[in-house]
Amino acid sequence: MTTWYLGLSTTGHDPALAIVDAQGTLVFAEATERYMQDKRAWGIAADHPAHLEQALADVGADPDRDTIVVASTWQTKKAELPPEMVDLMIPASHSLWLWHLHQTAQSNIGTGVMRLGYSAKPPTVKRYDHHLCHAVNACHQSPRQDAVCLVLDGEGEVGAASVYDMSARRLKRRWRSWGLGSLGAYYSKMTLLCGFDWRLGEEWKLMGLAAFGTPIPELVEALCATVIVDRGRLRFAPAEQIEQVMLLAAKHGRSRSDPVLDGANLAASAQDAYRQIADQVLAAVLPETPAHLVLTGGCALNSSYNGTIARRFNTAGVSVPSAPGDDGNAVGAALLAWMEDTGTDGVPTGTHTAFLGSKPSHTALAKARTYAGGCKVTQCGADTVRQVAALLGAGKIIGVMRGRAEFGPRALGHRSILADPSKPDMKDKINRLVKGREAYRPFAPVVPLEHAQVWFDHAQAAPFMSFTLPWKPTQGAKVPAVVHEDGTGRLQTVTAQDNPWMHQLCQEMGATTGVPIVLNTSFNIMGKPIVHSVEDAMAMFMTSGLDALLIEDTLFEK
Amino acid sequence: MTDQNMTDFVRAQIAQRTNLPLEDVQENSVLVDIGLESIDAVLLCGDVEDTFGVEIDPSMIFEHDTLGEFVNAISALKSST
Numbered sequence: 001m002t003t004w005y006l007g008l009s010t011t012g013h014d015p016a017l018a019i020v021d022a023q024g025t026l027v028f029a030e031a032t033e034r035y036m037q038d039k040r041a042w043g044i045a046a047d048h049p050a051h052l053e054q055a056l057a058d059v060g061a062d063p064d065r066d067t068i069v070v071a072s073t074w075q076t077k078k079a080e081l082p083p084e085m086v087d088l089m090i091p092a093s094h095s096l097w098l099w100h101l102h103q104t105a106q107s108n109i110g111t112g113v114m115r116l117g118y119s120a121k122p123p124t125v126k127r128y129d130h131h132l133c134h135a136v137n138a139c140h141q142s143p144r145q146d147a148v149c150l151v152l153d154g155e156g157e158v159g160a161a162s163v164y165d166m167s168a169r170r171l172k173r174r175w176r177s178w179g180l181g182s183l184g185a186y187y188s189k190m191t192l193l194c195g196f197d198w199r200l201g202e203e204w205k206l207m208g209l210a211a212f213g214t215p216i217p218e219l220v221e222a223l224c225a226t227v228i229v230d231r232g233r234l235r236f237a238p239a240e241q242i243e244q245v246m247l248l249a250a251k252h253g254r255s256r257s258d259p260v261l262d263g264a265n266l267a268a269s270a271q272d273a274y275r276q277i278a279d280q281v282l283a284a285v286l287p288e289t290p291a292h293l294v295l296t297g298g299c300a301l302n303s304s305y306n307g308t309i310a311r312r313f314n315t316a317g318v319s320v321p322s323a324p325g326d327d328g329n330a331v332g333a334a335l336l337a338w339m340e341d342t343g344t345d346g347v348p349t350g351t352h353t354a355f356l357g358s359k360p361s362h363t364a365l366a367k368a369r370t371y372a373g374g375c376k377v378t379q380c381g382a383d384t385v386r387q388v389a390a391l392l393g394a395g396k397i398i399g400v401m402r403g404r405a406e407f408g409p410r411a412l413g414h415r416s417i418l419a420d421p422s423k424p425d426m427k428d429k430i431n432r433l434v435k436g437r438e439a440y441r442p443f444a445p446v447v448p449l450e451h452a453q454v455w456f457d458h459a460q461a462a463p464f465m466s467f468t469l470p471w472k473p474t475q476g477a478k479v480p481a482v483v484h485e486d487g488t489g490r491l492q493t494v495t496a497q498d499n500p501w502m503h504q505l506c507q508e509m510g511a512t513t514g515v516p517i518v519l520n521t522s523f524n525i526m527g528k529p530i531v532h533s534v535e536d537a538m539a540m541f542m543t544s545g546l547d548a549l550l551i552e553d554t555l556f557e558k
Numbered sequence: 559m560t561d562q563n564m565t566d567f568v569r570a571q572i573a574q575r576t577n578l579p580l581e582d583v584q585e586n587s588v589l590v591d592i593g594l595e596s597i598d599a600v601l602l603c604g605d606v607e608d609t610f611g612v613e614i615d616p617s618m619i620f621e622h623d624t625l626g627e628f629v630n631a632i633s634a635l636k637s638s639t
Contacts, residue, residue: 076616158600158616178604179597233604 003067004059005341007133007334008046009326010072010109012101015046016327016407018356019059020334024348026140027059029356029407031327033529037536040201043101046330047112056116058358063117070110071126071337073133073329074102076157088180088236089189089226094199126337131162131176131297133332138296138321139166140335140350146292150285152278153297153326154184161234163285166294169346174285181234183277184298186227189246190270193253194263200527206263207304208441210271211486213264222248223273232284234277260438275305282313290316300324300466301409303490307467311458320466322354323408331407353498354412354464357405364534365551372538376557384553385501389508391557392420392518396547397430399523401537402501403552405530410465411522412492413446413502415530417546419481420509421445421519426481430521433545437526442490445482446518448506449493455517456491463499465492482519492520561633564610568629571602585626589619596620612636 007018018029033041035051047070061068110123131151139149149164149171156162160182163174187206188198194209196202222245228235236242249270254263278299286293293315295306300320310318321328335348369377380387391398397419406412417434419426421443431439444465445455452459456469468490476483483489494503502518510516523537524530525544531537534551541549541556549556565585572589573580575598583592589599599619607614612635622628 158603158614175608176604178607179601235601 001065001067003069003341004056004061005069005071005334005337006047006052006113007071007330007332007337008073008109009328009330009333010046010074010105011130011326011329012098012103012105013040013042014326015041015044015048015105016323016330017046017052017055018330018334019055019061020338021059024335024338024342024344026331026335026350026356028055029323029331030055030358030405031323031407031529034357034405034532037529037532039527039529040199042199043104045105045108045112047110049112049115052112053116054358066118068113068118068123069126069337069341070113070123071128071333072106072109073128073130073326073333074106074157075127075129088239088242089182089185090192090198126333126340128333128336129157130329131156132164132171132173133329133336134296134324135162135164135171135294136332136335136347137328138294138319138324139169139171139347140331141321141352142292142294142319143349143352144292144294144319145169147294148285148287148291149294149296150281151297152183152281152295152299154182154188159234160184161232161281163232166347169349171347175233177233179235181227181236183227183234183274183281186277187270187274187299187302190223190249190266190274193246193249194267194270195254195256195258195260197256203301205438205441206267207271207302208484209260209264209267210304211268211484211488212261212440213266213268215269215272216252216265219248219252219266219269220272220276223269224276227277229277229280229284232281234281260440271304274302275308278302278305279312282309286313286315290314292316293318295320296324296328298325303466303468304488307458307469307488307490310460318460318467320464321408322406322410322412322464324466325409328408352463354406354408354410355404355414356407358532359404360401360534360537360551365554368534368538368551368556369554372556374558378555378557380550380553380555382553384550384555385504385508387555388418388550389505389512391548392418392509393512395420395423395426397434397545399537399541399546399549401523401531401534401549401551405532408464410492411520411530412464413494413499413520415523416520417523418505419519420513421479421481421517422513422515424480426519430481430519435521435526440485442484443482443519443521444490444492445479446492446494446502446506446520448503448516449495451506451510451516452491452493456489462491462493465490467491478515479517482517561629561636564606564633565626565629567609568602568606568625571605572625575602583625585624585629587625588623589625589628590623606632610636612639
C-alpha cells in the first residue's frame with residue numbers, strides 16, 4: 001500500500017491535476033484541457049474520472065491497494081464570500097460567471113476519486129492558500145536555496161499579489177495584497193478593449209499586437225493611474241475614475257470584427273502601462289542585495305515584460321515556472337499536502353523539467369502505423385534527428401509528439417510543430433497551411449543555451465519560453481520567421497541535459513544549414529488545446545497542411 | 559479582553575474610510591450600520607494583517623457584526639498562533 005498526493009486546480013478555469021508520490025516526488029502533472037481537448041476546460045472537474053484514471057494508471061496507482069490524499073488550490077471557498085468581491089475591471093457578468101464556476105469546482109472536489117473506487121465517501125480535502133500553491137509550484141521548479149517569490153495573478157484568496165521569501169527552501173509570506181487591485185484583471189480588461197476575449201485565453205494576442213503600435217503617452221499615464229501600487233500592494237483607483245479611463249481607452253480600441261491593427265496603439269499603451277505598474281511592485285519587493293526572483297501567477301506569462309526584468313533590475317537572476325497560471329497550482333497543492341503529512345518544512349527541489357504529462361499510447365501508435373493509408377511510414381530508430389533536420393531543411397513543416405507532454409501552456413518540443421526559421425516565407429506558410437491564426441502573431445525560436453548570446457542581446461536561460469529578448473540586429477535577419485515586429489523573439493533555450501532531442505536537432509540544423517535554430521510552435525490549431533492523444537495528432541496531421549508527423553520514432557509523411 | 563492598540567487602530571481606520579468622526583466609531587458600532595462598505599472592509603483586513611502580523615481569514619469581518627467582536631476575534635487568533 002502506498003499514498004499518492006493528488007493536487008487539483010479548482011479555480012473553475014484551467015483545471016489540472018498533479019500527483020506526488022509518498023517520497024515527495026512529482027510524478028505527473030497535466031491540465032484537464034489536454035485530455036478534454038477543450039481550451040481552458042471551463043467548468044470541468046479537475047478530477048474528471050476518465051482523465052484521472054489515465055493519470056493514476058500512468059503512475060501505477062491501484063484503488064484496491066493505495067490511498068489518495070486530495071488537495072485543493074483554494075483555502076477559502078469564495079462561494080462563502082459576497083460575489084462582488086471578485087474583480088472590478090472585467091464586466092460584472094463575467095465575474096458572476098466565474099464565481100459560479102468556482103463554486104461548482106469547489107463543491108465537486110473528490111467525486112472523481114470516489115468514482116474510481118479510491119474512496120467510498122467524499123474524501124476529506126486538504127485546502128491550501130491559492131498564492132502559496134503558486135509559490136510552492138514555482139519554487140519546486142527552481143534549484144535555488146534562497147529566492148524572493150512574487151505571485152501576480154487575476155485573483156487570490158484576498159487579493160491578487162503576494163510575496164514570499166524563500167530561505168533554505170522554506171517559504172515565508174512577507175505580505176499579501178488585499179482587495180480588488182489586480183494586474184491580471186487589468187490585462188483582461190485591456191484584452192477585451194482590443195477586441196479579444198480573455199475567456200478564450202487571448203491575452204497573448206494583446207501582447208503580440210503591442211509590438212505593432214506606439215504607446216500613447218496620455219493614455220499610458222491614465223491607465224497607470226487605474227492600479228495604485230502601495231508598498232507593492234495593489235489597489236484599484238475609484239470606480240468612477242476607472243470608468244473614465246476605460247472610455248478613453250475604448251476610443252483607441254477595436255471590436256472583434258475590426259481590422260486587428262486598429263487596436264495596436266491601445267495594445268502598446270496597455271503593455272507599457274503594465275510594465276510601469278509591475279515595475280513599481282518589483283521595486284517594492286526586491287531587496288537591495290541582489291536576490292534571485294521567482295516570478296509566478298498568471299501575470300508571469302507576460303514574456304514581453306519578463307524579458308526586460310533582468311537587465312533593468314538588480315537581481316541575481318529571474319526564473320518563471322513552466323506553468324505559472326492556475327494549472328500549475330495543482331502541483332503546489334499536491335506538494336503542500338505531502339509536506340504537511342510528512343512534517344517537511346522546505347519545498348522539495350524538483351527536477352526542473354516540464355515534461356510531466358502523458359506519453360503517447362504505444363497501442364494507438366501501432367494502429368496508426370498499420371492503418372495510416374496513403375502515408376509513407378518510416379521507423380527512424382535512433383535516426384530521428386537527422387531525418388527531421390533533413391525535412392526541415394527542405395522547407396517541410398513537421399508535427400512532433402515525443403515522450404511526456406509539457407506541463408504549462410508552452411510546447412517545448414514534445415508536442416510541437418517545427419520548421420526552419422531561416423525560410424523567409426515560413427511564418428506565413430505555417431499560418432496559412434497549419435495554424436490558421438492571425439498573420440501578425442510571432443513564432444518562437446529554439447536555440448541551444450550555449451549559442452543564445454550569439455543571437456540575442458541580454459541572453460538568459462529560458463527553458464520554458466518565459467522571456468522575450470531582442471535579437472542581435474545582424475542575426476535576426478537570418479531567421480525571419482521567428483523575429484517579431486519589434487525585433488524580439490520569445491526564445492526557448494535547450495541544453496543537452498534538459499532537452500537532449502531538441503538540442504541535437506538544433507545542432508544538426510546548425511551543421512547542415514549554418515543556423516542552429518528551429519521554429520517551434522505548439523501542436524494545435526487556433527482555438528484548440530495542444531494535441532493530447534496519438535489520434536488527436538493524426539487527425540490534425542491529416543486535416544492540415546502539415547507535411548510530416550513524428551510520433552516517438554515513427555515518421556509519417558504525406 | 560480587547561487589545562486596545564488594535565481597537566484604536568481599527569477605529570481610526572474605519573473612521574477614515576467611512577468619513578465619520580472618531581467618536582462615532584466605537585467598539586459597539588455595528589459595521590454595516592456605520593456604512594463600512596465591503597470593499598473597505600477588505601482593505602481594512604489587509605491593514606490589520608500588515609500592522610499586527612496576524613493572518614486573517616477573509617470571511618472574518620463579515621462574520622462579526624460589531625467592531626469590538628471583529629477585534630476580539632483577531633486578538634484571539636493572534637494569541638493562538
